[in-house]
Amino acid sequence: MTNAIVAEDLVKVYKSRRGSQEVRALDGVSLTVPEGTVLGLLGPNGAGKTTTVRILTTLLRPDAGFATVSGYDVVKQSRDVRSIIGLSGQYAAVDENLTGWENLYMFGRLYELPKAKTRERVGELLEQFNLSDAGDRTIKTYSGGMRRRLDLAGALIGDPQVLFLDEPTTGLDPRSRLAMWEVIRGLVNAGTTLLLTTQYLEEADELADRIAVVDTGKIIAEGTADELKTQVGGERVEITLEDAGRIEDARRLLSAVSTGEVEVEPRTKRIISPTQGGSKRLLEAARILDDEGIEVEDIGLRRPSLDDVFLTLTGHKAEEETLEEDENA
Amino acid sequence: MSVLESGPVSDALVITWRNLKRIPRIPELAIFAILQSIMFVLLFAFVFGGAIPLPDGGNYKEFLMPGIFVQTIAFASATTAIGMADDMGKGLIDRFRSLPMARSAVLTGRTVADVIYQAGILVVLMLAGLAVGWRVNNGVEKFLLAVLLLLGFAYVMAWIGVWIGLAVPNTETAQQLTFVTIFPLTFISNVFVPPESLPALLQPIAEWNPVSTLTASCRELFGNPNPNIGDGFPSQYPIAVTIGWSILLIAIFAPLAVRKYRNTSR
Numbered sequence: 166m167t168n169a170i171v172a173e174d175l176v177k178v179y180k181s182r183r184g185s186q187e188v189r190a191l192d193g194v195s196l197t198v199p200e201g202t203v204l205g206l207l208g209p210n211g212a213g214k215t216t217t218v219r220i221l222t223t224l225l226r227p228d229a230g231f232a233t234v235s236g237y238d239v240v241k242q243s244r245d246v247r248s249i250i251g252l253s254g255q256y257a258a259v260d261e262n263l264t265g266w267e268n269l270y271m272f273g274r275l276y277e278l279p280k281a282k283t284r285e286r287v288g289e290l291l292e293q294f295n296l297s298d299a300g301d302r303t304i305k306t307y308s309g310g311m312r313r314r315l316d317l318a319g320a321l322i323g324d325p326q327v328l329f330l331d332e333p334t335t336g337l338d339p340r341s342r343l344a345m346w347e348v349i350r351g352l353v354n355a356g357t358t359l360l361l362t363t364q365y366l367e368e369a370d371e372l373a374d375r376i377a378v379v380d381t382g383k384i385i386a387e388g389t390a391d392e393l394k395t396q397v398g399g400e401r402v403e404i405t406l407e408d409a410g411r412i413e414d415a416r417r418l419l420s421a422v423s424t425g426e427v428e429v430e431p432r433t434k435r436i437i438s439p440t441q442g443g444s445k446r447l448l449e450a451a452r453i454l455d456d457e458g459i460e461v462e463d464i465g466l467r468r469p470s471l472d473d474v475f476l477t478l479t480g481h482k483a484e485e486e487t488l489e490e491d492e493n494a
Numbered sequence: 495m496s497v498l499e500s501g502p503v504s505d506a507l508v509i510t511w512r513n514l515k516r517i518p519r520i521p522e523l524a525i526f527a528i529l530q531s532i533m534f535v536l537l538f539a540f541v542f543g544g545a546i547p548l549p550d551g552g553n554y555k556e557f558l559m560p561g562i563f564v565q566t567i568a569f570a571s572a573t574t575a576i577g578m579a580d581d582m583g584k585g586l587i588d589r590f591r592s593l594p595m596a597r598s599a600v601l602t603g604r605t606v607a608d609v610i611y612q613a614g615i616l617v618v619l620m621l622a623g624l625a626v627g628w629r630v631n632n633g634v635e636k637f638l639l640a641v642l643l644l645l646g647f648a649y650v651m652a653w654i655g656v657w658i659g660l661a662v663p664n665t666e667t668a669q670q671l672t673f674v675t676i677f678p679l680t681f682i683s684n685v686f687v688p689p690e691s692l693p694a695l696l697q698p699i700a701e702w703n704p705v706s707t708l709t710a711s712c713r714e715l716f717g718n719p720n721p722n723i724g725d726g727f728p729s730q731y732p733i734a735v736t737i738g739w740s741i742l743l744i745a746i747f748a749p750l751a752v753r754k755y756r757n758t759s760r
Contacts, residue, residue, distance in 0.1 A: 222592050248594035258585035262519040263512065274508045275595040277500040303519060319589070 192382035205373030251325035276323035310341030502596035509603020552719025559628035560712035561685030571655035572672035578659025631717030
């Protein structure tokens with residue numbers, strides 16, 4: 166399989182406004198996206214996601230490293246890169262005072278499509294994105310979700326081989342987010358190569374084939390969602406007891422069937438027992454406790470969420486605001 | 495394929511089209527631009543004008559109008575700067591820069607559209623001028639030459655506006671920065687008062703000020719009262735100096751604006 170996107174050791178350094186202090190927005194980012202697949206770039210604000218996208222879409226020059234999109238060098242062949250990519254950014258970059266139709270027509274013509282072909286594409290896209298009725302209204306009258314859809318339609322007008330979506334659902338309400346996912350899934354099914362950035366673990370899990378976790382300008386882990394979860398640790402049985410007094414007994418009993426050290430939290434009466442083998446082990450744990458007459462308030466099998474993955478890898482939560490300078494500054 | 499289907503000319507036309515489409519959608523902008531100028535006309539023609547005697551006793555309203563045209567066009571750089579800063583802030587410039595379009599088109603399309611817009615405003619102001627007693631006394635050819643000079647200057651101011659719009663962080667700064675630079679330029683000039691009434695220190699500035707030379711050119715071409723600032727070169731050859739200024743300023747600010755655009759967020 167050929168790689169649609171290749172980045173090697175990208176470095177971008179911003180000088181802070183006040184003085185000599187430097188911010189390494191990217192500190193050696195390498196990634197590959199095979200054709201027809203989706204890579205989710207996952208990380209908190211200021212991690213370097215947007216900077217990576219801006220370099221790959223020729224908006225920003227890297228200070229070191231190199232990158233190609235469909236084989237074209239993003240610095241030396243930027244014009245060729247621009248003619249095969251589509252970009253939809255964090256902020257819906259459409260002209261508020263033009264109608265939906267006019268915006269798409271403008272983008273199509275600037276994509277160097279002939280007039281007739283542009284008109285045809287605009288009609289198709291408005292239809293596809295459920296905006297036909299709103300096509301003659303100025304963007305000012307659109308809802309947030311409609312703006313995003315139009316922005317995405319703008320990125321697709323030239324039938325790009327490679328699509329970049331920078332936080333496509335940030336700021337959308339849950340319903341619009343689901344609708345957006347549906348649209349993106351449709352594109353992915355049609356075989357578009359996609360690089361998607363997101364702060365939402367759920368979104369990466371939902372849409373991406375592979376996930377690269379970015380933190381402070383570096384990729385700190387890469388793999389499928391399952392691989393990442395396994396990397397952090399397997400399943401565990403979580404139990405809450407009725408009686409805190411029996412917690413030591415329970416620990417002793419469960420240690421015999423656990424694959425790792427059993428953790429106890431006396432204050433919350435919780436016991437966490439690492440395990441392998443799914444629901445069988447859950448039933449086993451329940452039976453052992455029942456046999457000894459230890460009453461259980463709650464028992465369940467948990468797989469690590471991507472939240473756990475993130476926390477383990479970075480030492481902080483995904484949604485946590487970092488104190489670093491905003492990467493768009 | 496025709497140059498109108500794709501390529502730099504087609505791209506510039508698309509951007510021009512886009513900028514012209516916006517104008518009727520934000521009528522406030524044009525209305526306030528015109529109202530501000532008309533306010534100046536009323537203020538000076540009917541309030542201050544009576545206290546400003548022209549040296550050779552000419553009609554103050556005829557004296558005033560060409561200056562108002564020039565002032566309005568000088569302030570046009572604010573419209574351009576705000577529009578450019580707005581496009582930057584809204585991410586549209588990033589969108590344009592990610593498209594395989596000619597990079598020059600964003601700036602040429604914008605400046606051409608702004609000149610067309612200014613031409614429209616000029617028509618309204620000229621009608622207002624006729625209503626308060628301004629007259630064109632030297633025939634159609636000279637009138638058209640004056641209009642050409644005004645629109646040429648509008649093009650210059652649009653490029654300065656592009657540069658300012660790209661250099662400032664937001665639309666508010668764009669507005670204030672153009673305001674504080676253009677206002678003195680129009681006051682230290684022959685726009686509102688006969689230049690001989692200015693302090694001696696300011697007279698050379700007023701004399702060489704492109705706002706003054708353009709105003710003097712228009713007064714001369716329209717056949718309106720045109721008291722000279724002195725017998726210096728700009729006063730004797732205002733049209734030549736105005737053309738010189740226009741070429742010089744374009745030669746400075748167009749490359750600056752283009753460089754600024756290329757280096758945006760690099």
